Amino acid sequence: MEEIRPFEFKQCVNLIKSTGMRARTLRELRERTAVVSSESIFHHTYQYFLKGHALEYTNDFAHWAGESLEERALSEHLSNVDPYAFKNIEDLRMELLNVIDGYLKNFPEPREAMPGDEFYFNETVTLTSPLGIKAKNLAEFLIAIKYVDAAAIYYHFYEARVRLGVDDFSKWLEDSLDKKEVAERIRGIDPFMHSIEEIRKHIYESIEEEVRTEMEAVGL
Amino acid sequence: MISQYSGISPKGDLILLERLGEKLKGKSFLHINSTRAGGGVAEILQRMIPILVELGIDARWEVIEGDERFFDLTKKIHNAVQGNSEKITEDMWRHHYEINKKNAERINLDADAVLIHDPQPSPLIEFRKTGRWIWRCHIDVSHPVKEVCDYLLRYCQRYEAAVFSVAKFARAMGVDEFIIPPSIDPVSEKNRAMSPDEINKTLDRFQIPADRPMLLQVSRFDRFKDPIGVIKAHRMVKKYNDCILVLAGSPATDDPEGEAVLKEVREFAADDPDIHILLLPPFSDRDINALQRAATIVIQKSLKEGFGLTVSEAMWKGKPVIGGAAGGIPLQIIHGVTGFLVHSVEGLAFRIRQFLNNPEMVQRMGENGREHVRNNFLITRQIRDYLSVWYYLENKGALIEL
Numbered sequence: 001m002e003e004i005r006p007f008e009f010k011q012c013v014n015l016i017k018s019t020g021m022r023a024r025t026l027r028e029l030r031e032r033t034a035v036v037s038s039e040s041i042f043h044h045t046y047q048y049f050l051k052g053h054a055l056e057y058t059n060d061f062a063h064w065a066g067e068s069l070e071e072r073a074l075s076e077h078l079s080n081v082d083p084y085a086f087k088n089i090e091d092l093r094m095e096l097l098n099v100i101d102g103y104l105k106n107f108p109e110p111r112e113a114m115p116g117d118e119f120y121f122n123e124t125v126t127l128t129s130p131l132g133i134k135a136k137n138l139a140e141f142l143i144a145i146k147y148v149d150a151a152a153i154y155y156h157f158y159e160a161r162v163r164l165g166v167d168d169f170s171k172w173l174e175d176s177l178d179k180k181e182v183a184e185r186i187r188g189i190d191p192f193m194h195s196i197e198e199i200r201k202h203i204y205e206s207i208e209e210e211v212r213t214e215m216e217a218v219g220l
Numbered sequence: 221m222i223s224q225y226s227g228i229s230p231k232g233d234l235i236l237l238e239r240l241g242e243k244l245k246g247k248s249f250l251h252i253n254s255t256r257a258g259g260g261v262a263e264i265l266q267r268m269i270p271i272l273v274e275l276g277i278d279a280r281w282e283v284i285e286g287d288e289r290f291f292d293l294t295k296k297i298h299n300a301v302q303g304n305s306e307k308i309t310e311d312m313w314r315h316h317y318e319i320n321k322k323n324a325e326r327i328n329l330d331a332d333a334v335l336i337h338d339p340q341p342s343p344l345i346e347f348r349k350t351g352r353w354i355w356r357c358h359i360d361v362s363h364p365v366k367e368v369c370d371y372l373l374r375y376c377q378r379y380e381a382a383v384f385s386v387a388k389f390a391r392a393m394g395v396d397e398f399i400i401p402p403s404i405d406p407v408s409e410k411n412r413a414m415s416p417d418e419i420n421k422t423l424d425r426f427q428i429p430a431d432r433p434m435l436l437q438v439s440r441f442d443r444f445k446d447p448i449g450v451i452k453a454h455r456m457v458k459k460y461n462d463c464i465l466v467l468a469g470s471p472a473t474d475d476p477e478g479e480a481v482l483k484e485v486r487e488f489a490a491d492d493p494d495i496h497i498l499l500l501p502p503f504s505d506r507d508i509n510a511l512q513r514a515a516t517i518v519i520q521k522s523l524k525e526g527f528g529l530t531v532s533e534a535m536w537k538g539k540p541v542i543g544g545a546a547g548g549i550p551l552q553i554i555h556g557v558t559g560f561l562v563h564s565v566e567g568l569a570f571r572i573r574q575f576l577n578n579p580e581m582v583q584r585m586g587e588n589g590r591e592h593v594r595n596n597f598l599i600t601r602q603i604r605d606y607l608s609v610w611y612y613l614e615n616k617g618a619l620i621e622l
């Protein structure tokens with residue numbers, strides 16, 4: 001019998017680096033977004049969830065448009081950009097530019113952001129580290145998911161999508177344990193609509209239900 | 221020492237600290253600043269060095285020495301980088317350099333990593349021997365006097381990396397620039413848990429009644445902290461809700477205006493029995509802790525601010541905070557989640573009333589604030605970040621496996 005590959009919990013820490021670039025107006029935002037590093041686009045979109053709160057927006061561009069420029073329609077358009085829908089960062093960058101261009105064409109010129117409230121382009125350095133926790137079956141996974149640090153949930157649920165296109169949890173459940181249904185349930189969790197703790201809760205509940213079903217099946 | 225943080229700091233941070241400690245074990249880490257006591261930098265270094273040592277790192281903390289002229293001119297530099305008009309002559313810059321040169325002869329600068337705090341010791345880079353040199357800027361340099369900043373940059377650009385507290389303080393320096401916010405120590409005298417008895421003793425000593433909700437602002441008596449605005453807001457609120465206001469601050473010896481502002485505040489408060497103005501001696505950590513714990517709502521209505529760690533201190537005690545959107549305050553207050561950001565006296569009064577009429581909101585935002593601080597503004601996170609920057613400089617790359 002083939003041995004099951006255990007799930008190894010890891011976490012990551014992201015060190016924020018400044019690019020030294022900033023934008024005070026929407027036109028400046030457009031200009032800098034066109035040339036800033038792909039790491040910076042990545043940080044302001046995918047890593048928005050590091051903030052750990054289910055906020056009103058889904059990326060830093062939308063957040064700035066809404067809070068600093070007070071351009072609600074623009075922030076709604078930008079919030080609707082799904083970074084996971086693009087094959088690479090350059091396609092995502094193009095979509096952000098398209099949204100800004102469309103807005104500049106159809107709406108009056110937005111005001112400047114207040115001094116100190118400019119958009120600061122940052123990027124990150126990511127350090128990953130194993131937590132020393134491995135799960136070989138659903139029951140072990142259930143306990144681990146309850147207690148691992150939020151940084152581990154972030155790493156496996158969000159950061160994994162950039163590496164693999166899907167989250168690590170559902171991939172392991174499907175590939176190693178052949179649990180397609182529960183994997184689908186986890187994939188069905190909308191990454192934009194929950195805080196990390198809510199994501200943990202949803203995953204825990206899905207796994208718990210699966211464990212209960214398994215136990216009932218063997219008459220426990 | 222580290223075990224004290226178990227159950228307080230996020231587990232992940234403690235695991236990463238141990239991991240980074242294993243990677244950097246036996247290496248030397250030198251910190252240099254300009255004062256052994258007083259100020260946030262010295263406060264955090266006192267706590268940080270023993271933790272680094274416990275992680276297996278040979279950590280040292282050295283303080284530069286200088287004459288009165290040196291500290292006068294570094295105060296001018298400090299003011300100029302924060303935007304105040306100051307003239308630094310060529311002769312003054314030469315003295316700045318000469319004093320650093322003398323310190324370089326006195327201090328053993330041999331280390332695997334050297335973290336130089338703030339502009340005062342920045343010329344020490346000229347005497348670098350080995351190791352990774354990092355410049356740590358704790359102050360707001362977003363609107364500096366250009367000539368002064370340009371001169372300092374001659375030194376700072378020679379470091380391998382720079383660290384700023386807030387993204388808007390960073391500059392295009394041409395070196396790696398990291399954003400690392402400062403932190404509070406949850407087990408220090410200012411932030412440790414306290415018994416109700418201890419809290420009541422402080423209230424009794426200051427004759428502060430505990431029978432009504434208490435609004436608190438802890439800050440120097442400085443116009444940028446807008447104490448008059450806070451009193452105006454309290455007066456607006458009192459038309460609807462009974463509450464007392466406590467303004468607590470220490471005299472700042474380096475701030476000649478402090479006394480004048482305190483006088484203005486006292487005159488403005490007049491003989492209102494519901495306003496308590498406390499002039500606390502330096503190192504009143506226990507009293508500040510007790511006042512923050514006794515408060516219903518904490519205010520930090522700064523018009524200009526460096527980072528404003530009093531916000532994190534209050535949030536750590538489970539208090540919702542209403543603050544001005546200045547400096548590092550918006551990083552700490554997530555509007556509508558851990559408190560409210562306000563832009564006017566009227567806004568402050570409105571948010572106070574909102575809290576006083578919604579005890580459930582006070583509790584919910586207070587709890588959110590404590591978790592926000594736990595995840596972002598504790599000393600263990602700051603040490604983790606410093607070690608991560610050092611490790612990054614040793615193993616450059618966008619993704620590093622520990």
